[in-house]
Amino acid sequence: MKIIVLNGSPKGKTSVTMQYINYIQKKFEQHELKIINISQRINNIEKNRKVFDNVINDIKSSDGIIWAFPLYVFTIHSNYQRFIELIFERNVKDVFKNKYTCLLATSIHFYDHTAINYMNSICDDLDMNYVDYFSPYMRDLQKEYTRKNLLMYAQNFFDIITNKSTTIKNYSKVNYNPISYIPEITQNKINTLNKKVIIVVDSLEDTNLKNMIDKFKNSFADNIELVNLKNDVSIIGGCLGCLQCGYNYKCIYEGKDDFIDFYNNKLKTADIIVFAGAIKYRHLSSTWKKFFDRGFFNTHTPSLSGKQMGFIISGALNQIPNLRQILEAYTQWQRSNLAGFITDEYDTSREIDTHLYDFACNLIKFSSMNYSRPATFLGVAGNKIFRDEVWGRIRFPFIADHKAYKAMNVYDFPHKDYKSRLMNFIFILMSKFPSIRKEIYTNKMKASMIEPLKKVVESEDI
Numbered sequence: 001m002k003i004i005v006l007n008g009s010p011k012g013k014t015s016v017t018m019q020y021i022n023y024i025q026k027k028f029e030q031h032e033l034k035i036i037n038i039s040q041r042i043n044n045i046e047k048n049r050k051v052f053d054n055v056i057n058d059i060k061s062s063d064g065i066i067w068a069f070p071l072y073v074f075t076i077h078s079n080y081q082r083f084i085e086l087i088f089e090r091n092v093k094d095v096f097k098n099k100y101t102c103l104l105a106t107s108i109h110f111y112d113h114t115a116i117n118y119m120n121s122i123c124d125d126l127d128m129n130y131v132d133y134f135s136p137y138m139r140d141l142q143k144e145y146t147r148k149n150l151l152m153y154a155q156n157f158f159d160i161i162t163n164k165s166t167t168i169k170n171y172s173k174v175n176y177n178p179i180s181y182i183p184e185i186t187q188n189k190i191n192t193l194n195k196k197v198i199i200v201v202d203s204l205e206d207t208n209l210k211n212m213i214d215k216f217k218n219s220f221a222d223n224i225e226l227v228n229l230k231n232d233v234s235i236i237g238g239c240l241g242c243l244q245c246g247y248n249y250k251c252i253y254e255g256k257d258d259f260i261d262f263y264n265n266k267l268k269t270a271d272i273i274v275f276a277g278a279i280k281y282r283h284l285s286s287t288w289k290k291f292f293d294r295g296f297f298n299t300h301t302p303s304l305s306g307k308q309m310g311f312i313i314s315g316a317l318n319q320i321p322n323l324r325q326i327l328e329a330y331t332q333w334q335r336s337n338l339a340g341f342i343t344d345e346y347d348t349s350r351e352i353d354t355h356l357y358d359f360a361c362n363l364i365k366f367s368s369m370n371y372s373r374p375a376t377f378l379g380v381a382g383n384k385i386f387r388d389e390v391w392g393r394i395r396f397p398f399i400a401d402h403k404a405y406k407a408m409n410v411y412d413f414p415h416k417d418y419k420s421r422l423m424n425f426i427f428i429l430m431s432k433f434p435s436i437r438k439e440i441y442t443n444k445m446k447a448s449m450i451e452p453l454k455k456v457v458e459s460e461d462i
């Protein structure tokens with residue numbers, strides 16, 4: 001059997017993910033697993049049509065395809081995403097149709113599910129026969145349990161191809177027919193109250209997006225800065241995954257392009273950041289993805305905390321909850337407040353006008369009040385993963401994160417909560433006596449849970 005492995009790591013064969021593929025290859029010598037380094041060679045693949053066609057021909061002649069990739073900032077690497085865009089832009093979708101496929105993702109399990117959802121939905125859009133995913137913690141190839149399961153996953157994939165078994169689609173096609181948005185309503189201009197507002201966009205080619213941004217900008221009495229990632233900021237390449245930033249946040253690209261200056265001088269100093277873009281194949285563009293990946297020079301330390309953030313999006317966001325989750329999680333991970341998403345999914349321009357205007361008002365209002373709603377599972381769970389990882393397994397090479405986490409009191413492990421530990425000790429001891437246990441669990445539990453909160457409500461001083 002000939003299996004094509006599309007390698008999503010910018011590190012090519014020096015990739016953690018590829019070690020999992022090499023292990024499968026070692027155990028299934030009867031099959032050829034041909035690795036194509038997509039992310040590492042994207043410039044060549046994009047610019048040289050012959051190289052692109054060779055990749056496509058390899059896929060055409062294969063029995064199955066493994067999308068094997070590392071997690072990069074909530075999904076896949078920007079170069080891998082560019083390859084996906086090229087498949088659609090160059091109209092070679094048919095080559096993928098009915099091909100059996102599976103996903104292999106390595107990561108530290110921070111939003112590996114959103115990467116898998118995204119890739120599964122792309123496979124469904126390509127009408128592939130999607131079989132399964134395997135998403136191990138990056139170092140778990142060292143564990144016998146993981147190796148055994150990896151081989152079962154691979155065996156199952158080969159069996160399904162051999163037996164031509166049926167597969168299931170998990171995602172419906174996106175159906176997007178927007179109105180032509182043309183601003184209609186003129187409202188009173190909003191005072192920015194000296195808040196620094198910045199809009200960042202990847203391209204103004206999409207007319208609805210351009211008109212939405214114009215409308216949003218014109219809502220304010222002051223001039224609002226608009227930065228176009230393609231025209232105004234030179235970004236010469238995607239993140240290389242070299243981890244040099246781990247020591248002191250110094251990126252290998254420093255001084256070579258505009259990205260870091262732009263990030264430090266424009267974004268970090270803003271009070272309000274509005275991200276604007278058009279959805280391309282279930283995500284914001286690969287240019288946007290490059291922005292998010294390159295932002296990793298701040299490694300796992302939130303670098304845009306305490307801001308108001310919002311999104312102006314042209315595209316069917318309501319049909320792609322996975323993308324909404326990624327963007328919301330990004331704001332929570334940054335410890336900023338999400339003011340909202342405004343899209344062009346409405347029946348009339350007047351509705352979009354009103355939503356854009358209210359969005360602009362809310363951004364200023366929330367910023368001046370310093371409002372921040374509590375993080376949900378997205379932010380809380382994500383931060384616990386980073387806290388535990390930076391404390392433990394990845395403290396080296398992420399030395400800068402460790403210093404920052406100490407300063408930011410991120411290491412709030414429960415073992416430092418001495419009051420809870422004492423209370424737990426007392427109550428666990430008391431609950432060993434049947435009569436006391438009965439009294440606590442039947443009569444006291446509910447009342448004691450609200451007791452400290454009632455004190456707050458009833459206090460004259462709070």
Ligand SMILES: Cc1cc2nc3c(=O)[nH]c(=O)nc-3n(C[C@H](O)[C@H](O)[C@H](O)COP(=O)(O)O)c2cc1C
Nearest residue numbers: 009015016017070071073074106107108109110138
């Ligand atoms: C820039 C960058 C971003 C990353 N983003 C994530 C992430 O969002 N979630 C996660 O679980 N791991 C993330 N990782 C960890 C990698 O996914 C993990 O180390 C992976 O095994 C690397 O595989 P590779 O060597 O094949 O590139 C990131 C690593 C880098 C360098």
